[in-house]
Amino acid sequence: FRLESGSVVGHCLDEYTTTEHLEPLLERLASNGNLLDDGLWVLFNTTYQVHVFPTPDFPHLIVLKKRAPCDEGQLSSMMSEIVHTLKAPITSTKSFIELVEEVGSLSEKQAMFIRRAQISLDQMLTVVHQLLDVAWLESGGDLARTTIDFIELVKRSTSQFDSYAQRQNVELVLDLPVGNCSIQGDARRLEGAISNLVSNAIKYSPEGGRVLVSVHYDQAVCNLQVEDQGIGIAPEHLPHVFERFYRVQSPQTHRIEGSGLGLSIVKAIVEKHGGRVFAESVPGQGSIFGFSLPAI
Known part of the structure; x- marks a missing residue:
């Protein structure tokens, strides 16, 4: 409270305006018989452990000990x-x-x-x-890296959404090339990234719409694209869609639930694998989200 101890001893708290923040604590102690349920008090964005001791001269002595924050x-x-x-x-x-x-x-x-x-x-x-x-x-x-057949990974990840697409009355289509596109990566994390893109595409698609999941590759890169026929994204929002908690606010998206985490997670996982994410969109026509990864 920026007060010298010598100037405080023997004086009433009412004399110091900087101690007015203690009043809620004193009221809480008085109502609970000088006990705190959790023993904690937050003051100036700092958490204190509160200890209350009876003394001969005062009703109680309050000791506030700063609690070390969790790392x-x-x-x-x-x-x-x-x-x-x-x-x-x-x-x-x-x-x-x-x-x-x-x-x-x-x-x-x-x-x-x-x-x-x-x-x-x-x-x-x-x-x-x-x-x-x-x-x-x-x-x-850390990534649990193994050699992965990227085409099979996309097929497996997408098939998990067959029932969800049916319930949403959305056609889910796979366009996968013949051959093998191998990458080094963490299959579980990449499956999560693919799932986020497919789930989003279905969620933002109209009834009777179509979501197309496709893979293209050459000797250097494996590319995944997830294309929907949804509401699309305005150009001013497109550069921000991979930011954490960023959600486009519009009358069309008002009733669509989401955390704003999915695309930022996709970006972080892909970049951990040395890849890049991309997004294209035309308002009223749909969007394409995807990523590319180094092939081996």
């Missing part, structure tokens, strides 16, 4: 643990809802409710995976 590694680890905890019940609920359709025939209204629940769970699971990726990136996670 980035600890925060990333904590976030990862929390998100992993969320993932299990979401995955379990999704599985049980899918089993409902196997039990017997559903009315049109029941089938509609099931589809809505599945779409919401798909969106929740996507956010969970994105948060896990963010935690991994923030912790400086």
Whole structure:
């Protein structure tokens, strides 16, 4: 509080305007019998551990001890643990809802409710995976590099969205060349990057629209393109779409849920592999998102 200890002892707190921030703490202590539930108090963006001691001369002596902040590694680890905890019940609920359709025939209204629940769970699971990726990136996670058949990886990653595309009434089309395009990389992380692009394309596509996933390659580079027939992106927004938490705000996107994390994760993963991302778009006609990676 920028006060000299000698000028404070024996004086009332009311004499010092800089101590007015302590009043909520004193009120909280008084209402809780001089106890804090968690023992913590945040003041001036700093967290303090609060200790209260009874003394013969005063009702209580309050000691505030500055709490050391968590480093980035600890925060990333904590976030990862929390998100992993969320993932299990979401995955379990999704599985049980899918089993409902196997039990017997559903009315049109029941089938509609099931589809809505599945779409919401798909969106929740996507956010969970994105948060896990963010935690991994923030912790400086290493790549588990192996030799990967990029065409097979794209095929496997895209096939996971067949059901989601059907529920959204979107045609999902693969255009893969014959041959082999090999890369060195982390299959799990690259699968996440591909999934983000395919999921986004389906999400922003109109009913009856088409999403085309294609691969092109030469001796030096493997290219992935995901093309949709959605609402498109205005030129002024296009340079920012790979920034974390950036979302285009418009009447068309108002009801489309998203975290603003997906494309920034794609960019970070691709660049960790020595590749580059790209985006093209024409408002009202659709968008193309993709990335290129060095071939081996």
